[in-house]
Amino acid sequence: MRLLVLGGTVFLGRAVARLAQAAGHDVTCLARGESGGAIDGVRFVTGDRDRPDGLSAVDGETFDAVVDVTIRPSHARHAVAALAGRVGHYSFVSTCNVYPDDATPGQRADTAKLHDPAPPEVDNPRDGQMDMYGPCKVAAENAIRDGIGADRVFLCRAGLIVGPEDRSDRFPYWVARMRRGGEVLAPGSPDDLVSFVDVDDLAEWLLLAGTTGLAGAYDGAGLPMPRSRFLTELRDALAPDGTTLTWVDQEFLVEQDVRPWSGERALPLWLPLPEYAGFMTRDTARSVDAGLTARPIADTALRTADWMQAFPQDVKAGGLVADDEASVLREWHVRSV
Ligand SMILES: NC(=O)c1ccc[n+]([C@@H]2O[C@H](COP(=O)([O-])OP(=O)(O)OC[C@H]3O[C@@H](n4cnc5c(N)ncnc54)[C@H](OP(=O)(O)O)[C@@H]3O)[C@@H](O)[C@H]2O)c1
Structure with missing residues (x-):
């Protein structure tokens, strides 16, 4: 065409x-x-x-x-x-x-x-x-x-688009964080839902729509999945052996001035609940029926990591820096005993 x-x-x-x-x-x-x-x-x-x-x-x-x-x-x-x-x-x-x-x-x-x-x-x-x-x-x-x-x-x-050439500080934050390894601060509850769509999956769907004449309004968003699955699969794809996840309550994160979604001191793909309980939990069954597919997280993670390594100048700095993450985790462990 x-x-x-x-x-x-x-x-x-x-x-x-x-x-x-x-x-x-x-x-x-x-x-x-x-x-x-x-x-x-x-x-x-x-x-x-x-x-x-x-x-x-x-x-x-x-x-x-x-x-x-x-x-x-x-x-x-x-x-x-x-x-x-x-x-x-x-x-x-x-x-x-x-x-x-x-x-x-x-x-x-x-x-x-x-x-x-x-x-x-x-x-x-x-x-x-x-x-x-x-x-x-x-x-x-x-x-x-x-x-x-x-x-x-x-x-x-x-919805949130992720993958190579993503110049935001959202998904790339987690890719970089897993690559660094060690004790990773995992925000909120393991059961909280997250969703995102791989840029190539979305692009393929747009092309399919053009060739088949798909009409109407659809969400180009991924199927919601527990944050534990997201972070575990990302860790398995990218992190050095021995990398662990420590889950920290949202109330404690707020108290420590850790911020949601993006920017300074932020943990991406984390949003306050219940205010944002609908943001990454859309019903996308119609989109899947209309041809939207989702590749494995590891594929998105590895392609994004390759791009970040090849084009470091295009990667946006942001999120909770290593020293701040370590300090929040220290406090969390003190409180938890
Ligand atoms: N990133 C996400 O997670 C996310 C989530 C939901 C929805 N979206 C939507 O998804 C889309 C992402 O698109 P994208 O990744 O291709 O990035 P984009 O940053 O939205 O790209 C804008 C494009 O339009 C061009 N453009 C901007 N101003 C122009 C002008 N005055 N005249 C001609 N061209 C102009 C830009 O090229 P030049 O600057 O070279 O002209 C660029 O190619 C956007 O519609 C965004 O709103 C994104």
Whole structure:
């Protein structure tokens, strides 16, 4: 198929372009070329989607499928105006942040309540308005669905995306931590649920959607699994012999100023409960039925570790540093006797 990737210079967009090229599709990526480079051998055209004519480099061309990763509603509106009538199928990579309810486990994409769309004056969450990320994605979803036609639009609401080229401090924190070995601070309860989706599994699903014409709203999120399984499988894949997990209560972590999810002093894939009990526990049975697959954790872990070793300059520092982790563990052992 002729595929247009709106993006393609980083992480998920690059994975879509790489896998599409490998599958023999005719791929064009359109971006500014500021965030990174395109995949070798893939056609790359320059365009700035901040401008209404940002897609002029592909004027007059037709595509069987589009994959769009934008976070800005205006980008979506410009793309629809430029491409409507010239594309067969449109996949929009949205996010599970479109859902306002973070607390209720087992929500489904086809029935869960959505945020109201961002008002027209709010267009770029990265301008210090990350609380408007979900509403901006809702506005972009609406623009694409209404402009292209619901029967040709796949709204893929991604959960946490992990794997090679992930420049966040989330999954890579755990990869680096397991590689270091020793006594690993495991947050919360072993039974708490986590979920994530491998970037290549998500990219494969986007390609499948383009070739089969999948339409509708789905969650691109992994099956929830206990955090004990996640950390144990990661340890078995990456850690030196003798590496142990010490489970530390969330109340104690909060008391010690250990922070959730990402950033300084954070333990990623850990969120306060019960407030976030619905964040990594979505019901993704429909997505699995529609072709979303999940590879073994060890595969994701090893590919991510290889990438982190090959491109250390792209790995974002963050999370609980070694000395702070050791100090929290010392305190925990003192309290536990
Ligand atoms: N990471 C996660 O865990 C996660 C979770 C849920 C949902 N998501 C969603 O998943 C998607 C991830 O996409 P991604 O990994 O490819 O990364 P991304 O950081 O969202 O990439 C944005 C892409 O758009 C291009 N772009 C940005 N501004 C542009 C402009 N003005 N004109 C033209 N192109 C522009 C960028 O290239 P240039 O800068 O080179 O132009 C880049 O290729 C996003 O939609 C994100 O919201 C991510």
